[in-house]
Amino acid sequence: GNSVTQMEGPVTLSEEAFLTINCTYTATGYPSLFWYVQYPGEGLQLLLKATKADDKGSNKGFEATYRKETTSFHLEKGSVQVSDSAVYFCALSDQTDKLIFGTGTRLQVFP
């Protein structure tokens, strides 16, 4: 069945460091791919998405490229801030439009 695998956390970085959070997926067909962010005590917010191969989603300095050949959708940011500290979830939307989430990666950014 469809699934999402993302790197375990926590990921601990200093402010202005480069961020990569790996995400790979298994799916039939051509799913849409998403990154959601969850700040402490809050619900999920859509960070970015890509709906077809080679699309790049971007928002707030974050980017991710839909790579069909490697079934990946890695999240990157060139310079993280303390305010980026949160849990990041990779997800795919299957044929029934349900979202299938990875287990989440906690990012901690220190000044």
Next chain:
Amino acid sequence: NAGVMQNPRHLVRRRGQEARLRCSPMKGHSHVYWYRQLPEEGLKFMVYLQKENIIDESGMPKERFSAEFPKEGPSILRIQQVVRGDSAAYFCASSPTGREEYGYTFGSGTRLTVV
């Protein structure tokens, strides 16, 4: 334009009691999804509803759990005879069309603790 409203934010129940979680979708949204987040895990789909209809309940436990989305009022997720393993965060999302390409909006969740 208020977002997806969930209440209560926190709910404590003793084992054997009933838990009722409410979700008011965004204005104009008629599709509601419930997800459960167990500690240190991702969100797992539970049920998808439209007004007065259950569209997909493939993620719902077979017993004790039920959901409704009446013509008037919020969507309700009901857990009867709660057990410790039901302790989790329950999130509701709404959509105008039921397709992700148009976006889901998530609420802030209800954190259920069973003692």
